[in-house]
Amino acid sequence: MSQTTADAVRTALPMAPAKNDAGIDYELFLDCVHCGLCTSACPTYVELGDENDSPRGRIYLMRAVTDGRIELDESVQKHLDLCLDCRACESACPSGVQYGKLIEPFRIHMEKTGTKPDNLSWLQKFLLYRFTPYAGRMRLALAPARFAQWTGLDTLMRKLGMYHLMPKSLRQMHEMLPPLKAHYGTMPDVWPAEGKRRARVALFTGCAADAFFPETNLATALVLQKNGCDVWIPRKQGCCGALHYHAALDQPAKDFARANCETFFPDGGEIDAIIVNAAGCGAMLKDYGHLFHGAPEEEVAAKFAHKVKDISEFLMEIGPIKPTHPLKLKAAYHDACHLCHGQQIRKQPRQLLEMIPELQLVPLNESEICCGAAGSYNLTQPEMAERLGERKAKNVLDTGADAVLSGNVGCLIQLGRYLREKKPELLIAHPIDALWASYSGDRL
Ligand code: SF4
Numbered sequence: 001m002s003q004t005t006a007d008a009v010r011t012a013l014p015m016a017p018a019k020n021d022a023g024i025d026y027e028l029f030l031d032c033v034h035c036g037l038c039t040s041a042c043p044t045y046v047e048l049g050d051e052n053d054s055p056r057g058r059i060y061l062m063r064a065v066t067d068g069r070i071e072l073d074e075s076v077q078k079h080l081d082l083c084l085d086c087r088a089c090e091s092a093c094p095s096g097v098q099y100g101k102l103i104e105p106f107r108i109h110m111e112k113t114g115t116k117p118d119n120l121s122w123l124q125k126f127l128l129y130r131f132t133p134y135a136g137r138m139r140l141a142l143a144p145a146r147f148a149q150w151t152g153l154d155t156l157m158r159k160l161g162m163y164h165l166m167p168k169s170l171r172q173m174h175e176m177l178p179p180l181k182a183h184y185g186t187m188p189d190v191w192p193a194e195g196k197r198r199a200r201v202a203l204f205t206g207c208a209a210d211a212f213f214p215e216t217n218l219a220t221a222l223v224l225q226k227n228g229c230d231v232w233i234p235r236k237q238g239c240c241g242a243l244h245y246h247a248a249l250d251q252p253a254k255d256f257a258r259a260n261c262e263t264f265f266p267d268g269g270e271i272d273a274i275i276v277n278a279a280g281c282g283a284m285l286k287d288y289g290h291l292f293h294g295a296p297e298e299e300v301a302a303k304f305a306h307k308v309k310d311i312s313e314f315l316m317e318i319g320p321i322k323p324t325h326p327l328k329l330k331a332a333y334h335d336a337c338h339l340c341h342g343q344q345i346r347k348q349p350r351q352l353l354e355m356i357p358e359l360q361l362v363p364l365n366e367s368e369i370c371c372g373a374a375g376s377y378n379l380t381q382p383e384m385a386e387r388l389g390e391r392k393a394k395n396v397l398d399t400g401a402d403a404v405l406s407g408n409v410g411c412l413i414q415l416g417r418y419l420r421e422k423k424p425e426l427l428i429a430h431p432i433d434a435l436w437a438s439y440s441g442d443r444l
């Protein structure tokens, strides 16, 4: 955007006070010059072709409500609620619009004023907010499902149509379950570096990710150790707060963030980095400074955020040890939104995968378009989540790949849901699982 255009927009449109009910910095609205270059990157616009479901349209709606020019009625709420918060519009925008800083406080405002649509049943809310953010509780909650999968009871119940006896909301959640592997149990607090020590890091193991894909946390610790890192796994760490924050529940999100800062920070000055392998958690952890903007916790939270690194980002910074065992695979890589748009990490996971002998990375059409997972979006907006899940599945199948890799728990679950039946032999995994398989010679 040229300065002239931005200034022209600033002067042409009516101004509102710098502070407003949603606490949004009004200047942020003015960065948008309505050029429309973001629309083709927006999954909901691409699917529906409705301007109100585009980034430009949503910014216009939020600003018009803030100005008092339109009511925050049901139709406006619907368009804002359909946004995935995938931030593809930020990557596409040449004017540097910080869309996340508009939609997130606006949604919190909608939640506080009772104008945010409530699309979840009480049971889904209970499981999402009382179980999912707690790794131990999640593991317990998944134990019956794991047992059913391992014994074949799951397949039998499916064949007999017994899942239709479940409440619909529980069935929706059950349908998402990936094949559950055995949990590693308890990891030691500290894993010493292999060979000469190159760094001291802390590992963020998360909550849902650890319950659904424990093998990836284990692989991450082993890969770090192999790359000469002392790995500290703080026992008292908790959820990053993203699930609550994206559902506009900012207080519980802040409680989780505060607890994590306290857990990691007594030793924070000593460690070189806080490593995370889930894109959604990484983007949230890196945003802690902004979460506490203007609050007494801001300084510590910003220091914490500064230490956070995605595993692929960190390994490419220190220079990874070359993997040696071949993985004869044709693999497609799906960019998780919170990695490519939220953290601008695109090349590092691909660089790691390209190091693996005999792994052939094939291009994936629309790899940066959201798969429809987006936290709890597949529960709150099942129709759009399904459209995007099917769209992604088609793009993956078109590559002819035998594996699809992605660095986020939600994406892995969503990819599995829409691809498992279409191509049962397709491997769905985290890039770090592939890297560890190539280091160790184990099967992926
Ligand atoms: S958000 Fe950016 S790309 Fe989209 S209309 Fe506004 S200025 Fe243009």
Ligand code: SF4
Pocket (backbone or CB within 6 Å): 041, 042, 043, 044, 045, 053, 054, 055, 058, 082, 083, 084, 085, 086, 087, 088, 089, 090, 099
């Ligand atoms: S965050 Fe994603 S869904 Fe929302 S407006 Fe931006 S591109 Fe569209």
